[in-house]
Structures are given as C-alpha cells and as structure tokens.
Amino acid sequence: MSGDSRKKARYRSPYEAYPFLSDDGCDLRCDFEILTDRMASMTGALAARCPEKREELLKVDELIYHFNPTLRTFLSVTEEETGWLLERADEMRDEVRDRFDRFVLPAGSERACAAHVLRVDAKSLVRMLYRAREGGLEFSDRVIDFASIVADYFFMLALWLNKEDGVPEIPFNSRTY
Numbered sequence: 001m002s003g004d005s006r007k008k009a010r011y012r013s014p015y016e017a018y019p020f021l022s023d024d025g026c027d028l029r030c031d032f033e034i035l036t037d038r039m040a041s042m043t044g045a046l047a048a049r050c051p052e053k054r055e056e057l058l059k060v061d062e063l064i065y066h067f068n069p070t071l072r073t074f075l076s077v078t079e080e081e082t083g084w085l086l087e088r089a090d091e092m093r094d095e096v097r098d099r100f101d102r103f104v105l106p107a108g109s110e111r112a113c114a115a116h117v118l119r120v121d122a123k124s125l126v127r128m129l130y131r132a133r134e135g136g137l138e139f140s141d142r143v144i145d146f147a148s149i150v151a152d153y154f155f156m157l158a159l160w161l162n163k164e165d166g167v168p169e170i171p172f173n174s175r176t177y
Contacts, residue, residue, distance in 0.1 A: 028132040029071040032125065036068040039121045039150075046114045050161070056088060060153065067146060071132060075143055082142070086149050092156035099159045103172040108158070109165035115158035122151035
C-alpha cells in the first residue's frame with residue numbers, strides 16, 4: 001500500500017480542552033460550539049459592564065449556552081424564549097428607531113462596540129448554519145431563525161447602548177451601495 005492511499009491516524013492530544021476539537025474539518029458542529037461558547041463568554045463580559053441590562057444579558061447568555069449543543073443534539077431553546085428575545089430586540093428598536101435610518105459604523109462606546117462584535121459573531125453563526133445544512137446536516141429552520149434574532153438583538157443593543165452612553169452613531173456612506 002502506498003503512502004498516498006493510507007490514511008494517517010489522527011493525533012488526539014490527551015490535553016484537549018473539549019472532546020470534539022479533533023473532529024473532521026468538514027464537520028462544522030464543533031466550530032459552531034466554539035463560536036457559541038465565545039459568544040456566551042463575551043455576553044457575560046458585556047453583562048458585567050451593563051448594570052442596567054445585567055439580568056437581561058445574563059438571560060441571553062443562558063440562551064446562547066442552551067443553543068450551543070443544538071447541532072449535536074437538539075434545539076432546546078423554546079419558541080417562548082425565542083419570542084422573548086425577539087420582543088426585547090423590538091422594544092429596543094422602538095427606542096432607537098431614529099439612530100438607524102442609514103448605515104452606521106460599528107463604533108461608539110466600549111459597550112456598544114462589544115455588542116457589535118457579538119452581532120457579527122451571530123451573523124457568522126447564521127452563515128455556518130447554512131454551510132452545515134448544505135453539507136447534509138439536518139436541523140429545524142428555527143435554528144437559523146434563532147441565530148438571526150440573536151444578531152438583530154445585539155445590533156439593537158449596540159444602538160441602545162450608544163444612546164444610553166450619549167454617543168452619536170457615525171453614518172457610513174458606502175461607496176458601492
């Protein structure tokens with residue numbers, strides 16, 4: 001048997017911090033779990049800087065952690081919890097409606113910038129979910145919907161935090177749109 005036709009055994013470090021880190025590179029489940037873990041960690045950090053939103057952010061943090069094993073197991077975030085998150089985003093949208101009638105830079109207060117990073121992470125989750133589905137992984141459309149609502153929530157939170165912190169949005173005038 002030639003060296004080209006033999007599959008080399010995958011090395012597994014005995015010090016791996018998570019049992020799925022050596023999964024096949026085409027399997028996006030571990031990548032999804034790492035990104036949701038990062039998002040939960042960053043949401044917790046943001047909660048520490050937002051006393052007026054601390055309880056709400058800790059609830060969002062918990063939902064993201066419940067979302068974490070979804071691709072490997074099942075979606076345990078309920079429709080009621082998803083509805084609650086959508087309501088929170090809609091309530092903030094009503095409060096900041098005058099701040100997003102145009103493209104804005106993902107900038108502002110430190111807290112708002114952290115929310116913008118979480119918004120981008122959630123958009124990355126949505127993209128990853130579409131790729132996972134194209135790769136044959138089956139899951140409910142509600143999974144994509146929840147990740148999309150998380151992205152919207154963090155966008156509205158970024159605008160809300162800038163408003164609370166007295167920081168104006170910086171309009172972005174695209175050269176291509």
